[in-house]
Amino acid sequence: MGLATANDLQADSLLSLSQAKVGCDFRIRFLNGPACEQLRQLGFCESLQVRKLADGRNLICSVCGTRLALSRELANQVMVAVA
Amino acid sequence: MPDPLETIALVGNPNAGKTTLFNALTGAAQRTGNYAGVTVERKSGEFFTPHGRKLQLVDLPGCYALDGSSPDQEITRKTLLGEFPGEARPDLVVCVLDASNLERHLVLALEVIELGLPVVIALNMIDFAEQVGLRLDPAKLAEELGVPVVALQANVGKGVLELKQALRHPFPARPEAPWKSGPEEEIAARRRSRVFQICEVAARRPDHHSSTRSDKLDSWLLHPLWGALAFIGLMLLVFWSIFSFASVPMGWIESLQSLLAERVTTLMPDGDLRGLIVDGIIGGVGSVVVFLPQILLLFFFIGLLESSGYMARAAFLMDGLMGRAGLSGKAFLPLFSSYACAIPGIMATRTIDSAKERLVTIFVAPWMSCSARLPVYLVLVPMLLSGKASTFEQAAIFLAIYALGTLAALGVARLLRGKLGPDEVKHHFMLELPPYRAPQWSYIFRHVGGRGWSFLQKAGTLILAINILLWAAQTYPKSSSDDPAEQLAHSTMGRVGKIVEPIAAPLGLDARTGTAILTSFAAREVFVSSMTQLFRVEQGENDEETWTALRKKLATETWPDGRPMFTLPAILALLVFFIYALQCLPTSAVVAREAGSWRWAAAQFVFMSAFAWLAAFAVFQIGSIFL
Numbered sequence: 033m034g035l036a037t038a039n040d041l042q043a044d045s046l047l048s049l050s051q052a053k054v055g056c057d058f059r060i061r062f063l064n065g066p067a068c069e070q071l072r073q074l075g076f077c078e079s080l081q082v083r084k085l086a087d088g089r090n091l092i093c094s095v096c097g098t099r100l101a102l103s104r105e106l107a108n109q110v111m112v113a114v115a
Numbered sequence: 116m117p118d119p120l121e122t123i124a125l126v127g128n129p130n131a132g133k134t135t136l137f138n139a140l141t142g143a144a145q146r147t148g149n150y151a152g153v154t155v156e157r158k159s160g161e162f163f164t165p166h167g168r169k170l171q172l173v174d175l176p177g178c179y180a181l182d183g184s185s186p187d188q189e190i191t192r193k194t195l196l197g198e199f200p201g202e203a204r205p206d207l208v209v210c211v212l213d214a215s216n217l218e219r220h221l222v223l224a225l226e227v228i229e230l231g232l233p234v235v236i237a238l239n240m241i242d243f244a245e246q247v248g249l250r251l252d253p254a255k256l257a258e259e260l261g262v263p264v265v266a267l268q269a270n271v272g273k274g275v276l277e278l279k280q281a282l283r284h285p286f287p288a289r290p291e292a293p294w295k296s297g298p299e300e301e302i303a304a305r306r307r308s309r310v311f312q313i314c315e316v317a318a319r320r321p322d323h324h325s326s327t328r329s330d331k332l333d334s335w336l337l338h339p340l341w342g343a344l345a346f347i348g349l350m351l352l353v354f355w356s357i358f359s360f361a362s363v364p365m366g367w368i369e370s371l372q373s374l375l376a377e378r379v380t381t382l383m384p385d386g387d388l389r390g391l392i393v394d395g396i397i398g399g400v401g402s403v404v405v406f407l408p409q410i411l412l413l414f415f416f417i418g419l420l421e422s423s424g425y426m427a428r429a430a431f432l433m434d435g436l437m438g439r440a441g442l443s444g445k446a447f448l449p450l451f452s453s454y455a456c457a458i459p460g461i462m463a464t465r466t467i468d469s470a471k472e473r474l475v476t477i478f479v480a481p482w483m484s485c486s487a488r489l490p491v492y493l494v495l496v497p498m499l500l501s502g503k504a505s506t507f508e509q510a511a512i513f514l515a516i517y518a519l520g521t522l523a524a525l526g527v528a529r530l531l532r533g534k535l536g537p538d539e540v541k542h543h544f545m546l547e548l549p550p551y552r553a554p555q556w557s558y559i560f561r562h563v564g565g566r567g568w569s570f571l572q573k574a575g576t577l578i579l580a581i582n583i584l585l586w587a588a589q590t591y592p593k594s595s596s597d598d599p600a601e602q603l604a605h606s607t608m609g610r611v612g613k614i615v616e617p618i619a620a621p622l623g624l625d626a627r628t629g630t631a632i633l634t635s636f637a638a639r640e641v642f643v644s645s646m647t648q649l650f651r652v653e654q655g656e657n658d659e660e661t662w663t664a665l666r667k668k669l670a671t672e673t674w675p676d677g678r679p680m681f682t683l684p685a686i687l688a689l690l691v692f693f694i695y696a697l698q699c700l701p702t703s704a705v706v707a708r709e710a711g712s713w714r715w716a717a718a719q720f721v722f723m724s725a726f727a728w729l730a731a732f733a734v735f736q737i738g739s740i741f742l
Contacts (some may be wrong), residue, residue: 067543069303074179074545075219077307085330086337089435090444090544096218096320097247099333099548101431101444106543 050107058112065109120171127211129177132239136269137174214244233286256317329550361408372401399582399644418559440525441532453483482524623685684738688731695727
């Protein structure tokens with residue numbers, strides 16, 4: 033498999049935290065949106081592992097052993113890839 | 116002259132355990148909870164180092180970063196930078212970090228280190244970190260950060276002595292912050308990468324995500340269906356327990372009160388002084404103090420929910436409902452606390468980021484039926500149910516009363532939130548869900564004790580004074596007639612009653628009830644004792660008897676033309692009035708302080724009183740047609 037294909041695959045596998053599947057582990061790739069700084073202060077930093085625990089109007093995920101509830105709008109700004 | 120005390124500031128993320136540590140160091144009993152944002156004010160206390168040096172300790176509200184926008188974070192920033200006028204910068208900062216969460220909490224620690232003050236790191240909740248399999252190395256951490264690190268477990272006092280040792284003189288040198296050099300706009304990124312480096316060596320996490328007990332509990336308690344059912348069940352259980360458990364100690368208070376009244380009656384000759392002591396003081400204050408058990412229980416349950424970590428889940432579950440009212444889940448804790456008392460509820464609104472949402476929450480908080488309204492409800496509700504009513508029917512009516520206040524509050528919040536317009540900076544809902552922990556009983560009990568004491572103080576001062584005034588107002592000036600009714604009409608109270616009669620009449624109430632309502636504007640609880648005095652009800656053996664006598668008396672009361680006075684619509688109107696009226700001076704004072712203007716408090720008072728009157732008017736007029 034060529035390098036180009038591998039990169040494409042990686043780009044394709046990126047999804048926002050709000051699209052991600054419940055119960056799976058992901059790695060945060062980058063943050064994209066107006067609330068980036070707020071998210072980073074809360075602990076959503078690049079290269080950290082995150083597990084999505086519940087979906088809904090607000091979703092719950094666990095970062096570094098802490099459970100956080102955050103609104104869908106915020107979750108849209110967190111881009112993750114399957115860990 | 117002794118040197119001024121050196122000041123130590125406690126800083127840390129919300130729910131890192133600053134207040135627990137503060138209490139462990141100073142032996143004070145500040146309120147703690149397993150919920151972000153319990154501390155919203157600066158509190159200070161004093162303690163001694165092992166060498167006998169006295170130090171002042173300031174507990175600051177938690178914050179994730181020093182540039183936060185909510186008022187409590189501003190307090191922290193200003194204190195650390197020495198921006199409060201007339202106040203020196205702290206001499207040393209103790210940065211409290213949750214050991215199980217260093218990846219997040221270290222960011223704030225780095226920011227604090229950058230300020231150039233001497234820093235000591237308190238690595239709290241070390242037990243929990245080890246439980247989740249984290250491999251911590253405090254010595255490595257100290258080496259990496261260049262500041263002393265003390266591992267501790269503040270809730271059981273482990274490591275507190277070591278921390279005191281670390282705070283002895285000379286204070287640690289001002290740490291360096293090598294990551295600070297570089298372009299200003301990339302400082303946050305540099306801090307983050309530094310945190311990762313440190314965590315790599317000093318706090319290794321197990322590679323796999325293990326599912327903790329809290330995770331398993333949450334999968335049920337935060338479930339859209341089961342979670343909601345559990346929430347409703349829990350709230351019902353809390354209210355049911357308050358009403359059923361409290362009845363036993365309430366009986367004790369009542370028998371004590373009647374014993375006292377009897378003693379005084381036999382010991383003293385008949386006269387004005389005996390009347391003052393038996394009717395005014397013992398009867399009046401006693402009928403309010405009897406609610407102490409219920410108030411204590413309510414605060415106990417709120418403490419239990421906060422301390423166990425469920426309160427944050429409740430905020431999460433309620434975010435949807437609050438969202439419909441234009442508020443966020445963060446408004447839930449302040450509003451729920453207002454069921455006990457609006458004052459701590461209004462103070463708790465400081466954790467709400469959005470200023471407009473905070474104002475709206477403050478505005479509607481008094482409509483959460485507080486415990487001071489309970490006496491009024493307890494007297495009036497049985498009158499709605501003629502004859503013997505089951506506990507279930509009474510509980511249903513109580514639930515309806517609470518729902519009426521709450522729904523109106525949420526409706527007004529929505530209207531008002533729409534009126535104020537959107538925020539300039541959008542605030543998003545995000546909330547930390549702390550792991551479930553066993554409640555800290557000692558703090559819960561101390562907190563409950565403090566609340567109970569302040570209630571008793573209020574009963575002993577404000578309510579006592581009002582009762583004496585009331586007694587005097589209906590005793591003087593004395594008329595020559597022996598007929599008690601004529602004497603009352605002649606007294607000051609009777610004359611005031613005549614003035615308020617035109618306001619009370621459209622609600623189906625007479626001058627005496629109008630006067631009783633008037634007296635309850637300083638504190639609602641006074642209504643019951645005012646009614647007892649104004650309707651000349653004999654004090655019974657205990658309060659329950661007095662109330663039954665009062666109810667009987669009210670049921671037989673008629674207008675001069677012979678119509679019964681307390682008809683169903685009139686009682687309903689009275690209830691509705693008490694649900695909506697803002698009859699609490701201390702609440703208005705706190706609102707003025709928290710909202711930053713007397714205008715807001717005045718507007719709230721006028722709006723709520725007018726709304727209460729109109730609602731009661733509508734209930735009476737419409738009720739008179741149908742009932």
